[in-house]
Amino acid sequence: MRPSAWKDGARCAFAISFDSDHETNELQAGGKSIGRMAWGQFGARVGVPRLLRLLEREAVPATFFVPAVTALIHPDEQRRIVGAGHEIGLHGWIHELNSQLPEEAERDLMLRAADTLERVAGVRPVGLRTPSWDFSPHTLGLETEMGLAYDSSLMADEDCYELLLAGEPTGVVELPVEWVRDDAPYFMMYGTPARGIRQPSAAADVLDIWRREFDAAWADGGLFQLTCHPHVIAYRSRLFVLEELIAHARAKGDVWFATHAEVASFAKANAA
Numbered sequence: 001m002r003p004s005a006w007k008d009g010a011r012c013a014f015a016i017s018f019d020s021d022h023e024t025n026e027l028q029a030g031g032k033s034i035g036r037m038a039w040g041q042f043g044a045r046v047g048v049p050r051l052l053r054l055l056e057r058e059a060v061p062a063t064f065f066v067p068a069v070t071a072l073i074h075p076d077e078q079r080r081i082v083g084a085g086h087e088i089g090l091h092g093w094i095h096e097l098n099s100q101l102p103e104e105a106e107r108d109l110m111l112r113a114a115d116t117l118e119r120v121a122g123v124r125p126v127g128l129r130t131p132s133w134d135f136s137p138h139t140l141g142l143e144t145e146m147g148l149a150y151d152s153s154l155m156a157d158e159d160c161y162e163l164l165l166a167g168e169p170t171g172v173v174e175l176p177v178e179w180v181r182d183d184a185p186y187f188m189m190y191g192t193p194a195r196g197i198r199q200p201s202a203a204a205d206v207l208d209i210w211r212r213e214f215d216a217a218w219a220d221g222g223l224f225q226l227t228c229h230p231h232v233i234a235y236r237s238r239l240f241v242l243e244e245l246i247a248h249a250r251a252k253g254d255v256w257f258a259t260h261a262e263v264a265s266f267a268k269a270n271a272a
Contacts, residue, residue, distance in 0.1 A: 001160040001173065002222055003270040010256035012218040014249050015175065015263045016226045016242075017063040017089075017152065018051060018233075019129065020044075022074065024067045024095035028131070040231055044074045047230025050239065052084055058246050063260040065091035065129040065152075068113035071120045078121040087259040088121045089152070090114060092131035103138040110142055126261050129153050133177060144170045150264035152177055152225070159222045160267040173264040175225055181213055182227040187238070207241045211248055218252055223263065 006013045022043045026036040048064075055062055064081050066088055071078050082088055092098070093109040101109070110128075118124040128143055130136075130153040140163055143151055151163060152175040163172045179185050186201035210226065217224040226245075233242065249255045258266070 001162060001267050001271045002220075003267055004272040005221070006256045007258070007262075007266055008256065009254070011221050011254035012214075012249075012252075012256070013223045013263050013266075014060075014214070014255050014257045015063070015223065015260050016060065016228070016257075017065060017129070017260060018048075019091060019227065019229050020048065020064050020066045020070050020074075020077075021091075021095055021131075021229060022067075022070045022231065024069050027069065028095040028097075043229065043231035043234070044070075044077055047234035048077055048081070050234045051230055051242075052080065052086075054239065054242060055086070056084060058243075060246055060257045061086055061259045061262070063087040063089050063127070063152075065089040066117060067091045067093060067095045067131065068116040069094040071117055075120045078117070082121045082123055087127075087261050088117055088123060088125055089260065090117065090125045090128040090148075095131040097132060097134045098130055098136040098139055099134050101136065103136075103142075106136060106138055107142050107145075110146065114146065126150065127152060127175075127264065129177075140165050140170060140172065143172050148172060149268075150175055150260060152260055158217070158220075160264065162268075171268075173268050175223070175260050175264060177225065177227055180209065181225060183229060183233045183238075184227075187232050203238045203241050207244055210241070210245055214245065214249055215252070218249075218255070223267075224249075225260075225263075 023037045023040040025040050093113045098106050126149040133153045135153050150173040157176050161174050163170050186206045214224045
């Protein structure tokens with residue numbers, strides 16, 4: 001589903017996203033650790049404001065995937081995000097694992113989450129990122145039932161593709177994610193064998209990896225999609241990774257910076 005050219009003839013699309021998990025990382029399993037909730041709260045108190053300042057300074061739109069409970073705890077944050085021209089996307093009710101839920105419970109939480117984000121932020125989400133990228137056998141059917149335009153939870157490609165259900169096109173565009181383009185494995189999930197990272201990564205090394213990912217996407221005329229978290233990437237010693245990555249992309253030229261919804265819509269309408 002890669003277009004022959006992106007909007008206004010751009011060679012590459014650059015889509016950055018932030019998963020605003022905040023306190024739900026601890027709350028989703030009934031955790032009561034004040035320390036872990038405070039770590040998540042850093043994302044709201046410091047991370048999101050710092051990221052919004054960066055995005056405004058660089059004139060880069062972004063997509064924030066927000067659990068409904070995050071929106072209920074921090075409603076003004078969501079309104080500020082939308083007011084700054086960014087997108088709000090679905091990210092579960094309380095960062096639950098969909099594969100552990102019966103279909104009816106998953107449906108109920110997805111619908112309640114969409115209603116909550118619309119009520120809080122004033123805009124109904126058109127895309128979903130499943131919490132922890134945990135995609136159940138029922139998730140795609142529920143996305144089509146809800147009329148969502150895109151998903152951003154799966155890893156079958158590097159460019160946009162249309163998801164199939166029982167072999168039939170759904171109209172749901174996938175903006176694929178990947179652990180290599182996610183801040184969490186480098187800075188907080190190291191030591192997990194499935195991720196292949198044994199120790200914390202230096203921020204400069206992460207910048208080098210992401211810059212190489214972007215350069216390859218640019219050379220292919222494809223999509224560069226990035227997943228970050230306010231409570232992970234927004235520390236003083238790490239923010240330069242995004243600053244320098246954006247500067248590198250601008251210097252390269254022919255880059256369209258867009259929200260996930262904008263990329264999905266353009267890719268679907270202009271598939272080569």
